[in-house]
Amino acid sequence: MxxxxxxxxxxxxxxxxxxxxxxxxxxxxxxxxxxxxxxxxxxxxxxxxxxxxxxxxxxxxxxxxxxxxxxxxxxxxxEPAGHPARYERRHGDNHHHVVCRTCGAVGDVDCATGHAPCLIPSNDHGFTIDTAEVLYWGTCPSCRTAD
Ligand SMILES: [Zn+2]
Ligand SMILES: [Zn+2]
Ligand SMILES: [Zn+2]
The missing domain is CATH 1.10.10.10 (Winged helix-like DNA-binding domain superfamily/Winged helix DNA-binding domain)
Known part of the structure; x- marks a missing residue:
């Protein structure tokens, strides 16, 4: 086994x-x-x-x-804007990320649909869309309690 x-x-x-x-x-x-x-x-x-x-x-x-x-x-x-690039081994599952605006902490967020592109643009400008890169920005629990 x-x-x-x-x-x-x-x-x-x-x-x-x-x-x-x-x-x-x-x-x-x-x-x-x-x-x-x-x-x-x-x-x-x-x-x-x-x-x-x-x-x-x-x-x-x-x-x-x-x-x-x-x-x-x-x-x-x-590459979250204003923060250094972050590297990870998890790939190929179209997962997304949550980023803390204050300290730059990053967490994984499973894609609700699991395959790209998981969002349909209201206007695709004639493009063939293959990926929606989703970054959720906010404040992490430790930065929130630091206030
Ligand atoms: Zn934080
Ligand atoms: Zn990740
Ligand atoms: Zn998704």
Missing amino acids: VIEQDVPSTQDDEALLRSVGLRVTAPRLATLAALTARPHASADQLVADVRARLGSVSVQAVYDVLHALNSRGLVQHI
């Missing part, structure tokens, strides 16, 4: 990297593990997390890893 794990093991991540034609390297594995532990991490947070796992790693090395993972579809990122 196979017990399903929510958290991918290092071996799973090695297989994942190979499945998309990427070499298995320590910075790539550490970045994937850091993103599992901290979804919606900024690049700065990832640099700190990867350094905590590996010791010294250059900022550029982590950006290179993110670029490689992004281009192979293993991670995606969102």
Whole structure:
């Protein structure tokens, strides 16, 4: 009997990297593990997390890893206006995000319909619409109580 794990093991991540034609390297594995532990991490947070796992790693090395993972579809990122880009492993399910205006905290919001585009524009200007990017802006519970 196979017990399903929510958290991918290092071996799973090695297989994942190979499945998309990427070499298995320590910075790539550490970045994937850091993103599992901290979804919606900024690049700065990832640099700190990867350094905590590996010791010294250059900022550029982590950006290179993110670029490689992004281009192979293993991670995606969102760019909330006024806040640094956030990276995550969850992708392909058309989920949306809630963002705190004050501190930039980000949470996942499942798409109500589950497939893109989940909103029908009142005027599509003749375009073929494939995606609706939904960001819910507001104030998170800890910022609200800080007032
Ligand atoms: Zn907040
Ligand atoms: Zn997300
Ligand atoms: Zn949706």
